[in-house]
Amino acid sequence: MTAPDDVDLDRVWTNVAAEIWRREPSRAERTATRVLRSPGLARALLTTPSLLLPWLVASVVVLTVGALAQAGAGEPLVWVIAPAVAAVGIAYAYGPGIDPAWELSCSMAVPDRMVLLTRAVAVFTVNALLGLAASGAAAATLGGRASADTAQLTFAWLLPMTAVCALTLAVAVAVRSASAGAGAGVAAWVILVLARSASVTPSAPGAPAGTLTAAITDPALYLPYAAVAACCVAAVIYATRPQRGIQ
């Protein structure tokens, strides 16, 4: 049996294949498409490897262990490790060296800058929410001992986290290396925490706001954090600016 001459079998088969291979977007992808107004950005956000399960699992595990340790030993670990976890996540949301298809992505109509921004915002938001949950859970176990401090600390690390994440992203973009960005962000945070803890006297025994949290609780640092964050965001914007004309 043969097809009539006026039937294009290739076209028919392509239509059949399109129906068979069609993949319905998940509810999350449909929502992201509506929010971002771009199916490409939504797919980049939800399916690229840097945002897949291993990263999410790692963040949850680290913060959960921190919360448990904090509840058990009274050491304010969540508040100290949350900025570092977020910074590493931000660094590995960046493309070159991590995203295998980055070169290809740079030739696409959806700008690579938008992909970077979307990923960074998503990682920051997820880490902030995870950190708040872990911080709140840990604070609840300490609340009776130092409620004022714990209530303050539950949110206080968001500002240094923003600064450390911005620094990490700026370094990653500048040297085009996610590992260098992660290293710079974590190193800067560790040095700051240790330096501030060495420079203050511990508070009362058993209080959650021990010396380790000096880098978070010291109001004198809030303005520098904001300044660092602003400068680093400006550096990222400059480094990823659309190339106008000849460089």
Next chain:
Amino acid sequence: MNIELSDLTRKFGRTTAVDRVTLDAEPGVLGLLGPNGAGKTSLLRMLATVLPPSSGTLRLLGRDPGAPAARKEIRRRLGYLPQNLGYYPSFTVVEFVEYFALLKEVPPHMVPKAVAAAVEKVDLGPKAKAKLRTLSGGMLRRVGIAQAIVNEPELLLFDEPTAGLDPEQRVAFRALIRGLGQTATVVVSTHLVEDVGAACTEVALMSDGRIVFRGTPAELTARGVGHGVGDAPLERGYTAVLAAARSAS
């Protein structure tokens, strides 16, 4: 003209990868030949709007890619296969091609048919649902070609497209780009002289960042008569032109 280059130069520090290249191209298949380090990949990356030039002028599809709005429009109509195709191992063939169709802003309702057509054109239908990590090097190359053509581009840039393809697949690929060259400008950078002879309507030969020959494959072949070394007439033309360029510089 789909490609218009004038004195295009790209420097990396003190190294000049592309040196005052002037070139234009209309629909057809342009083969970009040259030895390693001749500047083919840098030139192709500039044409793909991935790498900005250091100096000179570049117009693609009648637009200046230096302007963001024009660059976006160019990229919608561009297909690019880089030399080293990065891929997501956990994606299937269809997911990978679909992802780049979306990033190229193919209208969402047209994506399934565009993906199916591209996958079928590279003869990967039986592997459409296979994870990329399970494919051979040649199949991955064909996946790369599929993502490049999924938006039916007017400007197609292939960097070493036949690397890893077996002879039968190479013959099929040549037929594919001859067909694409009927309506689009296809630039194929390759080491393989026989690909150029079989598929290209024009040839540009690069050496030390410069274009040292521009003509048809027959004209390049003619340069090798009585000169050059190689097993095939086109290879003799290639080596003769290269030798002349090197002795002149």
